[in-house]
Amino acid sequence: MFYRENGQFKTSYAADVQLFPILQDRLFVIAMLLATFVLVPAWGSDYLLRALLIPFLILALAALGLNVLVGYCGQISLGTGAFMAVGAYAAFNLMARLPGMPLLLALLLAGLIAAAVGMVFGLPSLRIRGLYLAVATLAAQFLADWVFSHVAWLTHGSASGSVTAPHLDVFGLAIEGPVRKYLLCLTLLCIVALAVKNLVRARKGREWMATRDMDVAASVIGISPVRAKLPAFGVSSFVAGIAGALWAFVHLGSWEPAAFNIDMSFKLLFMIIIGGLGSVMGSFFGAAFIVLLPIALNRLPAMVGLQLSTSLVSHLELMVFGALIVFFLIVEPHGLARLWITAKNKLRVWPFPH
Numbered sequence: 001m002f003y004r005e006n007g008q009f010k011t012s013y014a015a016d017v018q019l020f021p022i023l024q025d026r027l028f029v030i031a032m033l034l035a036t037f038v039l040v041p042a043w044g045s046d047y048l049l050r051a052l053l054i055p056f057l058i059l060a061l062a063a064l065g066l067n068v069l070v071g072y073c074g075q076i077s078l079g080t081g082a083f084m085a086v087g088a089y090a091a092f093n094l095m096a097r098l099p100g101m102p103l104l105l106a107l108l109l110a111g112l113i114a115a116a117v118g119m120v121f122g123l124p125s126l127r128i129r130g131l132y133l134a135v136a137t138l139a140a141q142f143l144a145d146w147v148f149s150h151v152a153w154l155t156h157g158s159a160s161g162s163v164t165a166p167h168l169d170v171f172g173l174a175i176e177g178p179v180r181k182y183l184l185c186l187t188l189l190c191i192v193a194l195a196v197k198n199l200v201r202a203r204k205g206r207e208w209m210a211t212r213d214m215d216v217a218a219s220v221i222g223i224s225p226v227r228a229k230l231p232a233f234g235v236s237s238f239v240a241g242i243a244g245a246l247w248a249f250v251h252l253g254s255w256e257p258a259a260f261n262i263d264m265s266f267k268l269l270f271m272i273i274i275g276g277l278g279s280v281m282g283s284f285f286g287a288a289f290i291v292l293l294p295i296a297l298n299r300l301p302a303m304v305g306l307q308l309s310t311s312l313v314s315h316l317e318l319m320v321f322g323a324l325i326v327f328f329l330i331v332e333p334h335g336l337a338r339l340w341i342t343a344k345n346k347l348r349v350w351p352f353p354h
Helices: 023-043 046-072 080-097 103-126 131-150 178-201 203-213 215-220 225-252 262-275 280-303 310-330 335-349
Strands: none
Touching (some): 023 046, 046 080, 046 280, 080 131, 080 262, 103 225, 178 203, 178 225, 203 225, 262 280, 262 310, 280 335
16 A cells, blocks of 8 residues: 555646656655665675676666667667677777776777667668577677687787776776775666666657567658667667676776677576566666576575585576576566566555456
8 A cells, every 4th residue: 555646646747757757666766776875885795796786787787778779679689798898898998098098988988989880780770670680780799709809909919818907097086996886887877777768768769669569660650760770779889888898897807708708698688588678677677687596596506405516507597597588488578577567556556456
C-alpha cells in the first residue's frame, strides 16, 4: 500500500511527462543517489570499490551504449568491444602525445573518435540488417583486434602487451585511490544515463523505436534510415568509447588488445539481453548480474561443501550464462527490467488482486 498514487495529481503536461511521475520513485532515486555518492565512498572497502562497483559502473556504461543501438534502434551489433578499444587507444594516445591534457577532455575526444569509427561501420546498416549486419559489426571487432595488436604507432611504440596508463588528472586533481575512481565513473554514468533517457524520449528516440519495430513503415511515414540508424551507431560508439577508456585507465590501470576482444562484445550483448532490451534500467541490471554471477558461482560450491576445480567453475559460468539467455529469450524477452516493472505495477494495487 506504500506505492499508491492516491492524491498525486498531474496539473501540467510537464508534470505528466517527467522522468519519475510517481513520488515514491523520486524519493527512491534520491535515496539511491545519496547512498551511492555519500555512503559508499565513506564506508565502502577497497575490495568493494575495485572488484565490484568500479567494474559494474563501467560495464553498465558500455551496456547502456549498446542498448541504444540494439534495444532502441534494433540494429544487431557484435563489435562493441572494438569501439571500446578505439576509445581506449584514442584516449591513451591523446594523453601520451599531448602532455597536460585533462582526462575529461581526453575521454570526450576519445568518445567522438569512437563515434566516427562506429558510424563508418554503421554504413552497411543502410542496406543490410539482421544476421548480415551482425557479421559486418563482427568484422569491425576482428579488424580492431588485428590493428591494435600489430600496428605499433597506434600504441605509442608498443604493438602488443600491456602499457601503463598515463597520469590521470581531472580538473588538476590526480585520481588516486579507488574512491576518486569510483566517483568519476559514477558521475559519468549518471550523466550519460540521464542524457540517454531524455534522448530516447525525444523525437530521435521515437525515430529509433519506429525503425526497430518496422523500418519499412518508418520509411513510409518519412523517417530517413540515414537520420535514424547512423546517429544510433554514433551515440552507441561514443558511449562505448568512453567506457573503453575508463576500463583501461581506471579499472585495469593498463591496457592491452586482449582486454577488448570478442569476449567483451559478447559479454555486453549478454548484459542487455538478460537485463532488458530497450531499457536504461535493464543496462544496470545486466551489468550487476554479469559482475555478481561469477563471484556467486565461485563461492557457492564452498558454501555447500563442494570442491570444484577452477576450470569446472569457469565452464559452469558459461553454461549458466547460456541457459539464462535462452530462458529470458523464451520466458521474458524484455529481461530483468520487465520483471522490475511488473513488480512495481503489482505494488500499485497490492493487496487487492485487480
